[in-house]
Amino acid sequence: MTEATNINGILLLYHYPLAENASTVMEHVNSFRYHSQFRVWTVNTALGFPTTIGRLRFRVILLHYSLFGVRYILSDSFLRYLEQHEASYKIAFFQDEHQYCQQRFTFLNHFHVDCVYTLLDPAYFKDVYQKYTRVPKLVTTLTGYVSDELVEKGRKFAKPDYDRRVDVGYRTRQLPFWMGRGSQEKHEIGVRFRQYAKETGLRMDIETAEGHRLYGDEWYRFLGDCKGCLGVEAGVSIFDIEDVVHKEYERLIAENPAITFEEMSERLLNHWEGNIPYRTISPRHFEAAAFHVCQILYEGDYQGIMKPMVHYIPLKKDFSNFGEVIRLFHDDNFRHQITNNCYRDLIASGQYSYRKFIEGFDQELLNAAPVPQITREEEMMVSTALSRDKPRSWLVCVCRTAIFFFGRPFIRMYYRNYRIPPLVRILYRRVIKWLEK
16 A cells, blocks of 8 residues: 555545435534634545545544444445554544444444544443443534524524414424334424314414425525424433344334334333433524524423523423413513523524534544644645545436436336346446445
8 A cells, every 4th residue: 555645634524415404414514614723624425435535644534423324324445444544533423322332332443433422411421432432532512503504594584573474383203113202202292282282373384294394495494484393302212222122123013013102112112211311402493593483392401501481481291281381482572582592592602603612622632632734735735636536526426316316216126027137237236336435
């Protein structure tokens, strides 16, 4: 292997395919480029491996949470790159840490990750990462922060309160049972609130199915047209640390696809409920605050950031105080007080801005692995190397997208029902192998 050139900067790897995604992913990615005092280069793994970076050894490699979902979206080329650059200081950001835990722990140990940003409270570090990994540094973070773009969207799309056509709006989807009772609250609050509020005269726009989710400016227009919205703490109530709950859940589902949540709880989930607390505040709460939307939330901790009757109207999970909630919501002065408090403390204060978050990130990095200022020569070298790979990267992305949306379903259909000429099969396999490098 050719001797690699050291680069005094940060290589940030993330995954963002050409499809509808929550804008919060790119807000998080871009915050490092916009606000860090260090030079940050971002590489979207959905566009393939830029071969030119193989000869560059970055002082810091940051692995974004978008790489770690249902499966780890790092090709063999990226994994080899991580192995070859063991001396780089590696940082991993995680979300949805409750699942595929053993795979996560193995990854951290194998690639000698130096620092993990986690949603876990520090009180539970010892039960998770310190028990199963050799990661020396753990930092608690949030799922997202307040971007300058969000503030601008609020100014652009939020209507005056008297002009908003929806009293209570909400969008969500149902999560699989195996994540526990807490994971069902997002769906439950929408379904039950809609039932309870039928006779209240509230103008509601509440949808709880996947197909009704909104993205981009469509979501912001919807939010800006709502006086109030529903919400719960993000996260789940079962942390599958041994990777046994999900497997048993799949077995029970195979036995009885119509099994109810209560039946599943009785047979499996109750033993694991609340084993490691994993609930937090989410970007949805910051978005509602930026748009002056009054939040009606299930009672919870919300990382200590949001206080009941100060930043939101608390709704008991058994709906026993539903009448009081509606009374408070109909009080225009109280509702405006809640939204003003929320905007002041969560948005205007800057305490939860991406700028503030990156200041903390930079300081943690300086304490752990001081990064010298990058030279002009290094800057030119990396920028030139990455620009050479852009045409190929976009070709890979277009091909991948085309195969995903058009090619693969037909190929699979043909494999099941027809004989395909061997040459076509070979060509298809080679294209897929090349795209997945």
